[in-house]
Amino acid sequence: MTPLSPPAAGPRRGRPAASDAAPGGPADDAGLRRRIRGLDLESKVRLLTGATLWALPDEPRLGLRPVVMSDGPQGVRGTGEDPDARGLLAPAPSAVAATWDPETAERLGRLFAVEARRKGVDVVLAPPVNLQRTPVAGRHFEYFSEDPLLTGVLAAAVVRGLQGRGVAACPKHFVANDSETDRTRYRSRMDERTLREVCLAPFEQVLAEAGPWSVMAAYSGVDDGVESAPMTEHRRLVRGVLKEEWGFTGPVVSDWAATRSTAASALGGLDLVMPGPDGPWGAALTAAVRAGEVPEELVDDKVLRLLRLARNTGRLGDPWEPGTPPPPLPTRGPAPSEAPSEEEFAVLREIAARGTVLLRDEAGLLPIAPDGLDGDAGVALIGPNAVDPYLQGGGSAYVPAVRTVSFVEGLRAALPERVRLTVHRGGDSRRRPPFVPAALLTDPDGGGPGVRADHLDAAGRTLDTDVRATGDWGGYGDFPADTHRVVLRTVLTLDEPGTHHLEFGCVGRFRVTVDGETVFHGDDDRGVDLILDSSHHHPRTHGVDLPVDGSGPRRVEVTVDLTVVDADGYGRFVTAHLRLRPPGPSPEEEIAEAVDAARRADVAVVVVGTNEEVESEGWDRTGLELPAPQDELVRRVVAANPRTVVVVNAGAPVLLPWAQEVPALLWAWLPGQEAGHALADLLLGRAEPAGRLPWTLPARAEDVPVPNAVLVDGTVAYSEGVHIGHRAWDRDGLTPAFPFGHGLGWTTWAYESADAAPAGPDGSDGFRVTVELANTGPREGRETVQVYLEAPPDGPERPPRTLAGFTTVRVAAGARARAHVDVPARVFGVRDPDRGRRWTPPGRYRLRVGRSSRDLRLSVDVEIAGTEDG
Incomplete structure (x- = not known):
């Protein structure tokens, strides 16, 4: 292997270095270099792997x-030191993208x-800058848009907001x-134009416009026809494009493990290995440097x-002796309040309402x-998501909300007291049952409530015991360091006559017995991969039916024997779900x-959508249908009451076969902690649903x-090329349910x-499009002008x-406004793979202006x- 020299410290092609926006940019690096020269090799290498998980x-x-x-991007999870x-739990990124407003982002x-x-x-692992290439992608809700430009604009805005406050x-x-299918191993295969114009484009825009101080390398890899490698090793893209061509001067951090x-x-260009303290660098990297494989x-x-x-x-102050x-660190402005405030809640409420899309109100x-409203007839709030709303997607984006x-609380608080509100689930949309209620569980040794661990x-010796009053033992790790197995024991008491369905979800090596009979077992010896594919959150399951004849309570002895999973930097844990x-x-x-x-109601509000079984990091969906029986529920409610509003509580597209049959249809996303207040504001007209779809439905x-996200021989082929979303x-002349950019509002x-x-000579800096428009409706409104x-x-x-x-404009009823939309020069250009550069073909281009991609x-x-941009 031929050692490579370090990447150039400065930018190329006249581009400002990505970290220059920060105080003390590369021009002030001389003092840092002097500090580094005082360290030996082992001390320098030690700094490049995490000391802990975070x-x-x-x-x-x-x-x-x-x-x-700490993880983002629906909030800041923290480090877990305080359980x-x-x-704050914000709306999901797809909801933020629906505002089409960089100021909001x-x-x-x-x-x-x-x-x-x-x-x-100090570092929030956000924003996500990947694209919604397929609607079944597990983290679709966590990404902004199917469009590279919309993604880049909003992601850059989030970066500016974060880094503007240190x-x-x-x-x-x-x-x-x-996509999430085999996400730690697959390679994305694409041509140079697709890579540059689609996948790299929003990252390039974020670096150019916001100067992020760090970037995360993905689990997966890229095969671009020149190099095929995991992103943690991809010299051409990480060192060549990100660092040398774009001039990025911060560290490239690995995704976790x-x-x-x-x-x-x-x-390849990776700078920091996370998490720690273990990993593939440390002593091995020191040895590689001494062997001449890696330059010091x-x-x-x-x-x-x-x-x-x-x-x-x-986090960098004056040196001091160990x-x-x-010495004290430099201050970063006034300290925030100890707890989130009502003013912060109000911001989240406003964003949730702003991003909601009114798809239809015929x-x-x-x-x-x-x-x-007829107070006696009142409002009927109906649907599985009306009873149990899905506020955030699963996986690393999860935030324990303050x-x-x-939706029940928000609507009840907003409606006049005289108006009756009734709540009806209308069927269960989840495949998995709820966790066993604590009241049904008894510690077999102590006689009190709960499950004994x-x-x-x-050697099988008991080191310690624990008793918890729950059937949820997900990610349990509160045991001595020498623990090899955790054995859960409880007695389940069932009183209600009929058939009870008891379901177990476990990971790793385990054995489950019911009344002494083995009913479920597993022998998965994986460690960290159980974390990476989210198996610990949604383990494989097995159920047993337990009939109760009504002659008296039935007592069921349950034992779950779990071998501890060692997941490297993620710690040691066991997982068992009793449902x-x-x-x-x-x-x-x-x-x-x-x-x-x-x-019987004056108005029916039906809330349908997805849940934690559907949208999550760790796997991709197998289809776009709503979990049963929601389609039937909507159709039958609409048939019973023509004054029905349907609300979709989902982050990613789902099929709505009844969309053109319902009187009113709102898309409310995964709205975060203020969901109920935001929906009530919209239904009662206190706020406008000014959102526009950031993807095609x-x-x-x-x-x-x-x-789909199907792999062939470990590869995802981007055969669609630049034709994303x-x-x-x-291109195909197909008619969607609702197009990209669609949304109505109150006017x-x-x-x-x-x-x-022209914004420059002959349009070399792009163009400014000026649009004259009028609010012709009865209310003030916000319009998103699209070019x-x-x-x-x-x-x-x-x-x-x-x-x-x-751009977005806010206009009073009956008033006119002038909207200015800047069209950057780069959108006219294409990548010429033969010459390895971007160029703009000469000719007459048409700029179409309207309300969506199909309403121009x-x-x-x-x-x-014609120009060559280099």
């Missing part, structure tokens, strides 16, 4: 304090920064980590990047006038009860351009004229239309002289 090491001789990281810690970034400082966090952003997952090599990852100068460059991050986040008191039912406002060493579905009404009976309530599964729908709009003026580019037909193959720019009302032509 924190990097300190080094007194450099003045370096531990830099602490009772709670925090930046405002949320500032809020995250306050929360991060409250929790002692907290580092860590955009992720670089690059093309757009993504690094599987020593020299290859060090040479490359190690110095990695430490320098870490010190820049520490300096920017206020064992002596450290009957003019919305907004509902509270004074006009509070949550359910015996902690055994490898119970008691006898109860059938789905048909629940639907019939809900339909009867709707028939299909009408039929067979129309979806990329319908709405571009493919336009109507007239687009009167548009013109375009799409149509290229000359005689140039290289391109999508029929691409999003070129957008004005156009203006511009002439472009």
Whole structure:
């Protein structure tokens, strides 16, 4: 192996270095380099692997304090040191994207920064800059959009909000980590144009416009026809493009446990291995340097990047001698309040409402006038998600919320007291039963309530015991260090006559017995991979039916014998879920009860959607249907009451076969902690649902351009090329249920004229499109003006239309406004893979202006002289 020299410290092609926006940019690196020269090789290498799950090491001789990281992007999780810690739970990124408003995204970034400082966090692992390539992607809710430009604009805004208050952003997952199936191993195969114009484009925009202080490398890899490697080892993309071509000067952080090599990852451009303290670097990297496989100068460059991050986040002070008191660190402004405030809750409430999309209101039912409601008939709130809303997606984005406002609570608080509110589930949409209620569990030894856990060493000796009053033993690790097995024992008492369904979910090596008979076992010896594929959150399950004849209570002895899973930096744990579905009404009976309530109500509000079994990190969906029996529930309620509002509580697209049959239809996303208040504000007209779809909602599964995330020989082929999302729908001439950019609101709009003026000589800096529009409806409203580019037909193959720019305006009823949309020069360009550069073909381009990708009302032509951008 030929050692590579360190990447150039400065940017190329005149681009400002990505970290120059921070105080003390690369121009002030001389002092940092002097500090680094005082360390021996082992000390430098030690700094490049996490000290814990979330924190990097300190080094007194450099003045370096531990830099602490935490997951995002729906809030700031914290580090888990305080198990009772709670925090702000924001709307999911797809909901933020639906605002189409960078000012709102930046405002949320500032809020995250306050929360991060409250929790002692220096780096928030956000925003996600991957694309919604397929609607079945497990983390679809966690990404902004199917469109590279919309993603880049909003992600850059979040970065500015965070870093403007001294907290580092860590955009992720670089690059093309757009699905979850076998996510730690697959390679994304694509041509150069797709790589540059689709997958890399939003990352490039974020670096150019916001200068993030760190970037995360993905688990997966890329095969770009030149190099095929995991992203933690990809020299061409990490060192070549990200660092050298784009001039990124911060550290590249591995996704957690993504690094599987020593020299290859060090040479590939990775700078920090997380989590720690173990990993493939440490002594192995030191040995690789001494063997001449990795230049020590490359190690110095990695430490320098870490010190820049520490300096920017206020974690670098004056050097001091180990064992002596450290000097105070530079201040980062006033300390935040100890707990989130009502003002912060109000911001989250506003964002949740702003991002909600009014897809349809044919009957003019919305907004509902509270004074006009029949108080006795009232409102019937119906649906599985009305009873149990899905507020956030599963996986690393999960945030324990400081509070949550359910749809029931929000609507009851907003409605006049005289208006009756009834709540009806209308059937269970979850496959899995709820956890066994604590009241049914008895400790077999102590006789009190709960499940007893015996902690055994490898010889079977009991080290300790624990008793907890719950059937949820997910990620349990509160046991002595020498524990080899955890044996759960309880007695389940069932009183209600009928058949009870008891279900177990376990991971790793385990054995489950019921009344002494083995009913379930497993022998999975994986360690950290159980964490990476989210098996510990949603383990494989097995159920048994337990009939109760009514002659008296039935006592069932349950034992779950679990071998401890050693997941490296994630710790040692066991997982067991004990769930119970008691006898109860059938789905048909629940639907019939809900339909009867709707028939008697003045207004019915039906909330349908997904749940934690459907949308989560760790796996991709197998289809786009709503979990049963929700489609039947909607149709029957609408048939019973023509004054029905349907609300979709989901982060990613689902099929709505009844969409054109319902009077009013809202898409409310995964709305975060203020869900109930936000929905009530919208239904009663206190706020406008001003959101626009950041992706295309299909009408039929067979129309979806990329319908699945299936791997072939470990590879995901990006065969659609540059035709991602709405571009493919336009290319194929297909009609979606609702197009990209669609959304209504409380008013109507007239687009009167548009013109375009060059922002530089001959449009070399792009164009400014000026749009005259009028609010022709009865209420003040917010409009999102969208501009799409149509290229000359005689140039290289391109999508029929691409999003070129957008802005939002707020206009009083009956008033006119002038909207300015900046169309950057880069949207006219394409990548020439033969010449390895971007260029703009000459010709007449058409800029189409309108309300969505399919509602284009004005156009203006511009002439472009051909250019080569380099």
